[in-house]
Amino acid sequence: MNDESDGALVRRTCSGEPRAFEALVRRHEKTVFNAALRMLHDREEARDVVQTVFLKVYEHLGEYDPSHKFYSWIYRIALNESIKSLQRRKPTAALDFETPDGTPGPESAFDQRQLSDGMAAAIMSLRTEYRAVIVLRHFMDCSYEDMAAILELPEKTVKSRLFSARQLLKTAMETRGWASE
Amino acid sequence: MTSQDTTLELINAEIDGVLTGPQRAELNRLLLADPSVRALRDGLTRTCRTLDEMPRAEIPAGLHEAIVTGWPVAAPKSHGYRRAAFTGRPLLRYAAALAAACWSVRWPSSSANSTQRSSAPGSLLARSPMPRMPRRE
Numbered sequence: 001m002n003d004e005s006d007g008a009l010v011r012r013t014c015s016g017e018p019r020a021f022e023a024l025v026r027r028h029e030k031t032v033f034n035a036a037l038r039m040l041h042d043r044e045e046a047r048d049v050v051q052t053v054f055l056k057v058y059e060h061l062g063e064y065d066p067s068h069k070f071y072s073w074i075y076r077i078a079l080n081e082s083i084k085s086l087q088r089r090k091p092t093a094a095l096d097f098e099t100p101d102g103t104p105g106p107e108s109a110f111d112q113r114q115l116s117d118g119m120a121a122a123i124m125s126l127r128t129e130y131r132a133v134i135v136l137r138h139f140m141d142c143s144y145e146d147m148a149a150i151l152e153l154p155e156k157t158v159k160s161r162l163f164s165a166r167q168l169l170k171t172a173m174e175t176r177g178w179a180s181e
Numbered sequence: 182m183t184s185q186d187t188t189l190e191l192i193n194a195e196i197d198g199v200l201t202g203p204q205r206a207e208l209n210r211l212l213l214a215d216p217s218v219r220a221l222r223d224g225l226t227r228t229c230r231t232l233d234e235m236p237r238a239e240i241p242a243g244l245h246e247a248i249v250t251g252w253p254v255a256a257p258k259s260h261g262y263r264r265a266a267f268t269g270r271p272l273l274r275y276a277a278a279l280a281a282a283c284w285s286v287r288w289p290s291s292s293a294n295s296t297q298r299s300s301a302p303g304s305l306l307a308r309s310p311m312p313r314m315p316r317r318e
Contacts, residue, residue, distance in 0.1 A: 037238055115231055139237075
């Protein structure tokens, strides 16, 4: 079942084989979770988003157009649900950028974790549209073409947005004391 | 397109692995000619490397199970080739028929408990008739 294409699994799900949908979930759940986590910086919210995404995918599977890539469709739903979740947040809700536990590991691991935490905070400082392109490119491995299809924007706009987002992240990291090499 | 736009496009194309031969030559020329282009390229490359090396989180324990037990029993609607999961499961079909039969037998005598059940908001039971108060002698 693992070698089957997404399209084949969708057809089998629609024919009444729940196990085929479980295979689709297993294939995409980690990517969707990580994307939601990077969009929201909150594990519980990301967890809720993932559940909502797959429920919506299941309910609307019949509307899926097989001429498009299945993962593009899922990723679009995941981004939309993450954005909805962000909009539901109270304006005063503060984001916690602390590390999950305060125990430092070996020096290099600690540096790496500090770097990752700093970058996670920098990602959260971006406007939603910039964050979305960073998540699609760097956490969902989407091509420019995929990103354009998911965001329903011209490829040129997507590239321009991605390049700007990267520059903003670079500046944010430098502001946080990230020295140039 | 300004020269800065061109420079940015070339650097990002290099980062994304889509730089063509002529673009590579142009980028090399810019890098040799201008230290600020080198600094920009180094900074963006490092930014993207850091993004790509950020650890990917494992999904929380129980999430997969919560997803796969959370969807409805019926198969999703599709374009003609769907076979409803419910009708494809005889056991469920018989169980539902049995439950319906039991319910229809039980319903006439169930009004005695309806006060308690009718308080359930949003349920069909909320529409059950109110119990009759016993007459005072």
